[in-house]
Every structure is written in C-alpha cells, then in structure tokens.
Amino acid sequence: MPSLAIVGAGPQLDLAIARDVLEYSPAGSLDSAPPTTPTATRPSSVESETNLRLYGAVPATQAVLPAMRQAGAGTLLYTSGAGSVRPVPRAAHAGAAAAALRNWAVNLHKVLADSGIQAAHITLDVTIGMSSFYGRPTATADQISPLYWDLHTTHRDEAERIFRG
Template sequence: MPPAETARNQRAPAPESRLPGPSPGLPSPTTGAEGVTAAAFPADVLDRPSLAAALDAAAERFGGIDVLEYSPAPHAPVPGHTLAVPTEVTADNLQSQLEYLVYGAPAAARAVLPAMRQAGAGTLLFTTGGGSVHPIAMLGNVNAAAAALRNWDLHERRDQSCGSCWPSCSASPE
C-alpha cells in the first residue's frame, strides 16, 4: 500500500459494556501534530455483529479502512477462559479460545474486504502469539486457537479473490 500523507487510526478494542466511551487515554476523535487522527469504536470480538458495526462506523467516520489489524488479547479475566496444557485441553476450553482468538477475524475481514476490493488496495494484519508457530506447553489450548488463526490467514493469502488486498499474519516472538 502506498504511503499516505496522513494516517487514520481506528480502534475496536473491547465490548461496549466494559468501554462505555472513548478508550481511557484516548479522547474523542483528535488529530495530533503529526496528522494522525485517532478515534475509538468499541466492539466485542465475541459479538461478531457488534464488531462489524464498529468497523462500519470507523469506515463511515474516516471514509474507509486502509488497514485492518486484528489481535484480540484479553486485558482482564474473561469468563470461561482458562489455560490448559495439551493433555488437559478439552472441547470446552479450546472452544472458548477459538471464539475469542479466531472467529472474529473472518467476521472483521468480511466487514472491510468489499470496500478494499472496490478501492483496489488494503491490508489485513492478524497477530497471534509465538505459540502459533512454536508451541508453549502451558498454552496448549491457546496455541491451538492461535495456530488455527494463522492457518486461516495463510489460506486467505493464497486466495486470489482478494485482488490487491494483502492479508498477513504475524506471530509475536517468544
């Protein structure tokens, strides 16, 4: 994607119930000295319609989304989320990780890809932990979900119907 003279930063960080207004430390939409405009659009990756609505609101506010960066990470205890070593992984503790880490990614991509295809440009970034590539035993269920997101992204990248939109997955180093 060619560099732009100004950058637009949209956030869809957390459920509205936990984030009733702008993110802490991020006032209402502002433009900084460097020409970077930022605004928060609360959403919940577990509530895919709210995620799509937040991305739609961001696109409306900023005239489109050039880059989608998706990296859900719990910042507070999430009910039902537990860590499990591989021998203790169950369908239930794996399902909660899949819901949290994986299922929002295709929903978010589907919300922004049509406009990116129409514009002929766009970037999708999906970030996982290093365990998606080099598993860590104490994160057996988390690693499996992160690897599923990475695998989905690798296949999405090979899908030529994306046109000039470029998906990419980054695994954080351990």
C-alpha cells in the first residue's frame, strides 16, 4: 500500500515521512493575511503568504525526496488557487506567493524528469464546498480528486493542471 503525506501547514510542520506521495495544499486565512491590491501590498503581506505556500513546500519536499530518490519513484503534488495563473488584483499578495509555488513546482518537475519522480502543480480555479468572495465556482473533493489521481498514475509527464470545475 502506498504511503501518503498530506501537508497543509507552514514551515514549522510535523510531517509523516512518505515514500510514495506528498500532496501539499496550503490554505491561508483572511485573519492571517488580509487581501491586498498591488498598490496596497507591503512586504509583510507577501511574506506571510510566501511562508505558507512556498517556504512550507520546500522543507516538506526535502523531507520526502531522499526516500523517493532512493526508491526511484514518487509523486510530489502542490496546490494553489487560480491567482497563480489568473491574477486577481484584490488578492495580489496571495497570487504572488501562489505564482512562486507554481514556478518552483514546474521547475522541480523539469529537474526530476527521468528520475521516476513526478512533480506537478495543480491550480484550483474553484472553492471547495463553499462560496467565495472572488466569485469562483464551487466544487467538491470528489470532483477534484480524479485530477490528482491522474497526475499520480497516468499523466506523470505533465507539470501542471488547472481545475475549473
């Protein structure tokens, strides 16, 4: 049976070591980093989101990658919202951090090509099970999960996918 680590924490995370799959889906809150437009964004606005999204993904990956390399197989999946590919001005701080995670994950995919390890970024252009003040459609985990399964099992050559619902 495959081992799976699902991580949704920031840089100070407790991580169960996975040999097969790491799925990193950080989710911030409006309390920790209120949305900012590009002109209102300050370094502290972007810092909290970057700590959560990118700086959380790096140590999570470092924790599981050695075992995956030793096995010559594994899957690393990173998730962010649509701001990584379709910027929303009223959430510029989160979009900048999501774009950084997407860029890093796509580059990781390229570096790990031919190693047996899949790395991919998933952009969710939906909210999961609740409405959003950004006007995005909603989806359920059951609707989204096949995309993750496909990237893990049959579409290992793909560096990214966008789920639009």
